[in-house]
Amino acid sequence: MDAFTTKTPLPPALAALPRGASGATDRPALLLACGNSLREDDGVGLQIAEAVEQLIPAARLRIVVAQQFTPEMAADVAATDLAIFVDANASDDPGAIRVQAVAAGGESPETHRLDPQALLVMAGALCGHTPAHAFVLTVGAAHFGYGTEIAGPVRQAVPRACRLVGNLLSAFRRPQA
Amino acid sequence: MPRTLVIDPVTRLEGHGKITLQLDEAGVVQDATFHVTQLRGFEKFCEGRPFYEMPNITARICGICPVSHLIASSKACDAILAVRIPRAAANLRRILNLAQLIQSHALSFFYLSSPDLLLGMDAPAEERSILHVAHTHPSIGADGIGLRQFGQRVIELLAGRRIHPGWTVPGGVNEPLSAEKRDEILAMIPPAVAAIQRTLEWYRKSVEKFTAEIEVFANFPTLFMGLIDDRGLAEYYDGALRVIDSEGNIIAGELDPAHYADFIGEAVEPFTYMKFPYYKPLGYPGGTYRVGPLARLNLAGRCDTPLADKEWREFRAMSPRPLLSSFHYHYARLIEMLHGAEKIEGLLADASILDKHVRATASVNNLEGVGVAEAPRGTLIHHYKVDENGLIRWANLVIATGHNNAAMNRGILQTARHYVHGDQIAEGMLNRVEAVVRTFDPCLSCSTHAMGRMPLKIELRAPDGSLVREVRRG
Numbered sequence: 001m002d003a004f005t006t007k008t009p010l011p012p013a014l015a016a017l018p019r020g021a022s023g024a025t026d027r028p029a030l031l032l033a034c035g036n037s038l039r040e041d042d043g044v045g046l047q048i049a050e051a052v053e054q055l056i057p058a059a060r061l062r063i064v065v066a067q068q069f070t071p072e073m074a075a076d077v078a079a080t081d082l083a084i085f086v087d088a089n090a091s092d093d094p095g096a097i098r099v100q101a102v103a104a105g106g107e108s109p110e111t112h113r114l115d116p117q118a119l120l121v122m123a124g125a126l127c128g129h130t131p132a133h134a135f136v137l138t139v140g141a142a143h144f145g146y147g148t149e150i151a152g153p154v155r156q157a158v159p160r161a162c163r164l165v166g167n168l169l170s171a172f173r174r175p176q177a
Numbered sequence: 178m179p180r181t182l183v184i185d186p187v188t189r190l191e192g193h194g195k196i197t198l199q200l201d202e203a204g205v206v207q208d209a210t211f212h213v214t215q216l217r218g219f220e221k222f223c224e225g226r227p228f229y230e231m232p233n234i235t236a237r238i239c240g241i242c243p244v245s246h247l248i249a250s251s252k253a254c255d256a257i258l259a260v261r262i263p264r265a266a267a268n269l270r271r272i273l274n275l276a277q278l279i280q281s282h283a284l285s286f287f288y289l290s291s292p293d294l295l296l297g298m299d300a301p302a303e304e305r306s307i308l309h310v311a312h313t314h315p316s317i318g319a320d321g322i323g324l325r326q327f328g329q330r331v332i333e334l335l336a337g338r339r340i341h342p343g344w345t346v347p348g349g350v351n352e353p354l355s356a357e358k359r360d361e362i363l364a365m366i367p368p369a370v371a372a373i374q375r376t377l378e379w380y381r382k383s384v385e386k387f388t389a390e391i392e393v394f395a396n397f398p399t400l401f402m403g404l405i406d407d408r409g410l411a412e413y414y415d416g417a418l419r420v421i422d423s424e425g426n427i428i429a430g431e432l433d434p435a436h437y438a439d440f441i442g443e444a445v446e447p448f449t450y451m452k453f454p455y456y457k458p459l460g461y462p463g464g465t466y467r468v469g470p471l472a473r474l475n476l477a478g479r480c481d482t483p484l485a486d487k488e489w490r491e492f493r494a495m496s497p498r499p500l501l502s503s504f505h506y507h508y509a510r511l512i513e514m515l516h517g518a519e520k521i522e523g524l525l526a527d528a529s530i531l532d533k534h535v536r537a538t539a540s541v542n543n544l545e546g547v548g549v550a551e552a553p554r555g556t557l558i559h560h561y562k563v564d565e566n567g568l569i570r571w572a573n574l575v576i577a578t579g580h581n582n583a584a585m586n587r588g589i590l591q592t593a594r595h596y597v598h599g600d601q602i603a604e605g606m607l608n609r610v611e612a613v614v615r616t617f618d619p620c621l622s623c624s625t626h627a628m629g630r631m632p633l634k635i636e637l638r639a640p641d642g643s644l645v646r647e648v649r650r651g
Contacts, residue, residue, distance in 0.1 A: 038237075067240055071288055071307050072322040072329065118308050125311040126319040 028062040029082035029173045030131075031165065032116075036067050041094070041141030041154045045086040048139070048161045055162065061169060069114045077119050078127030082173045083134040084165060085116040088154075092140030095153030097161055099168070102136045133172040137161060196610060197448075198593050206597050209590040211582075211614065212449045220572045228257050228541070228567045229347050235559065235574070236343075241284065241620060244277035244332060245552035245577075247345040248414070249559040252548025254347030256435070257563055259542035265532035266349030268524050271414045272362075273335050273345065274550060275517040278413065279369070280328025281553035282470070282510040282517075285618040286376075287321025290507060293612050294383060298390065299605035317379065320372040324514065327369040331521065334358045349536035359525050366522045370484065373515045377488060380511060387504065393595040394613045395503035395588025398423030400456055400466035402580065403473040404434070404551050411477035411516065413551040420456060420466065421476045425499050429456075434549035437558050441575065444583075453583045454575060465583040468555025469617065470509035475499035482523065485516035503588055503616040510618075541567045552577045554618055578619040588613045 033049035036042045049065045064076055069085070077083050085102070092098060104120035114122070116136050124130040139157045199208040219238055226234060232250040236243035248270055255262055292305035295314050303309075311318040335354065336342030344350050384391075405419045406412040417431040420440075432440055444453040444461040456464035466472070474493070479486050489512055492500070524530060541563060548559045555577030562571040592613040596606040 070325075072325040074311075075322055075326055114308070122308060122311045122318070122322070125315050126322060 027080055028058065028060055029084065029169055030076055030080040031061055031063045031084045031086060032069065032073060032076065032119075033063070033065045033086040034068050035065075035088055037148060038146065040143040040145050040147045041150050042088050042144050043148065044088050044139045044141055044150055044154050044158065047150065047155070047158050048086050048137075048165070051158055051162045052165050056166070056169070060173070061165075069116065069119055071114060071119075071122055073114075074119055074122035074126055077131060077134075078123035078129040081132045082169070083116075083120075083131045084168055085119075085134070085136045086161070086165075087136070087138050088141035088144075089138035090141060090144065092138065093153075094140050094142045094151055095157040096140035097157055097164065098136075098138045098140075099164055100136050102134045104130055133168075135168055137164060137168075196589060196614070198597060198610070200597075204598055206590065206593045209586065209593045209610075210446075210448045211586050211589055220574060223569050223572045226569050228254055228546075228561060228563045228569055231559070231561060231569065231572075232345055232347070233343050238574075239620060242277060242281055242552055242554070244273055244336075244342070244345075245550065245557050246559070247342070248274050248550045249548040249552070249557045251345045251347055252550060253546040253559040253561050254548070255537075256546030256548065257541055257543050257561065257567070258347055258537070258539040260348055260537040260539050262349040262537050263532065263534050265353065265529055266535040266537075267414070268527070268530055269335060269350050269354060269535065270345055272521050272524050272530075273332060274414055275521050276328045276331035276335070278328075278551075278553045279514050279517045280325050280332070281618075282514050283321055283324035283328060285553070285615075286507060286510050286514075287318070287325070289618070290612070290615050291317065291321065293608070293615070294380075294387075294507070297386075297605075298609050298612060302608070305608070317376065320376055323372050324369060327365055327518075330365065331362050334362060346536065348538055351536065353533045353535045354531055356531060359530065363522065363525055366518055369518045370515065373511060373518065374484070377511050377515070380508060381491075384508070390609065390612070391502045391504040393592050394609075394616055395584055395591060396501050397587065397591065398501060399584050400428070400459070400464065401472035401475045401499060402456070402466045402468050403476055403556060404549070405431075405477055406481075408481075409478040410481040411473050411479070411513075415550075418549075418556065419476050421499065423499060423501060425475075427476075434556075434558065435547040437547065437549070437560070437575065441558075443575070443579075449582075451582050452579050454580050455583065462583050465587070466580065467503070467584045468577055468580040469506065469553070470513050471500065471503060471506045472555065473551065474509045474512060480512070480516040482516050482519035484519055485512055488512045488515060503584070503613065506616045506618065541565065554578050554620055555580050576620075578617070581617045581619065585614060585617050585619065588617075 031049060031052060033045040035045035037046050046065050049063050052061065053063050062080070064073065089098060102116050102120070104124055105117045116134065120130055120134055139154060139161055141154050143151055195212040197210045197212065198206050201207045219235060223231065223234055231254060232247045235246040235250045238246055288307045291310055292307065295310055295317065296304055307318065332342060336344035344352060400420055400422055402418060402420045404412040404416040406416045418434050419427060420429040420432065421427050429440065440457050442455050442457045442461060444455060446453060453461065455461040456466050458464065474489060480489050492508060492512055544564070545562045550557055557577050558575035560573040561569055564570055589610060593610050596609045
């Protein structure tokens, strides 16, 4: 059994989306995690990536970690049919997990820092392919000072976030034979 | 009434800066200053740390050019160990440095400056972004992200990760290169070379549209400084420092980088945290010099790889003297990317690159070490003094961006005087003032690594300009 076929339910908005064979391929899904491990809770995305890496084989999920989303990652995004962007979220309560479907859009003026919507735009424009499914998974965070410690509620959200990643894979990426 | 125009923040740079333009009563630009408003602290808080930690600590100065700091720092540590590192290790570091050069130049050219070059200096600000380039010029945008990925992938293959890798260590590197990784890098080189050549072809055609900018984008005589090898050719990892004047005369042929303090002074201005290095024999500001791609291609005999040498000859054929306009940094950056890709291929073709012996070991044998290498933006110097236990007692970092500081400020003034007039200020005019800074591709994160009591002079002047009181600190 897949380590992530857990009882953690997908948010309703995601559960309603078409899934399975509709557009899914055997290409690895992509998890793009960003954050700074030296800025307290901002490192939670990296912790999620590390935890997921221990549980899901690279053939199913390719993991890229960075301090921010940058334009060249458009090529990574274009090479998958399921992209999951993981980050800390300063707007939500510490430890609160939010998963949202995301689509190409926006006109970010930034030049070497992009949001997921802009990366999806660039993937389509530059590489000719946009993933069939893309999600942003965030964990609420409160502390962004200097330090490697992640606050308790934020740290405790990591296992649940990992299960949600697994559920997204199960739901939106066709399992390999 | 005199007015002050402030451009804050200056966009599409690495870091945060501010430009102040002082206008007179007629709206003519009287003065221009480039303020670097960040303050870091590396030289100070490194004190007391073991010297062998310095590569990893100083790499954190910057997320764009950590490899440059790793290499200069490791070389300074090699000097403290008093070792000659294995040949394979030196060549692996060279490859890493060139990969860094390619990914950084790709970022500068494609992400930061190509919107100006493709869409025009007068295009609406909201359109001058790489995202818009992706829509309007997808093939150029694709080459840009491809070249940045190429450089980053080489760094990742060699050093384990793209940003802040820890593979370069005092005495060499901590893991040899495998044949599989070598072959993966070699397979990536032909498409990378093709992408650079396509970009060069497009650039040569499109640059004709920018003759006005070329004329006033920091286009004035300065010295140029950079590393050369023992044949006088472009060198990025080792070698001697050469200084030429604006006529191309070699005024210092083979300066020992370890003795940089004998010929490089650092002036301080009160309006910025970034220092103003100068060539000591000519004083400040007479000894203003430029470093980086333009300087390197101006002062080197050639590049030493076939395709880049062909481009270099065309580059140098544009003028019988060194090219003085900083606009040509863009062109030089592309040629250096081509050279970097060719050079990496050549280094990988040598079977000794797979040697397993890649690190020399020793304890502290010198209480002082200097490491110098060419970073993407120019000459980077790390200088450490340690006690007998190897703990850092003093550190000085002379950063590539800093070398260009005086020329950048002067270039801003030149460009602003041409384009900015007080009663008719358009977005495109201010963008050109920013664009002249972008030609230098300053990395402000790197250049403001210092902290503590900055030497500061405050002058109070009467309306007639006479000095009333002077306060000095530091």
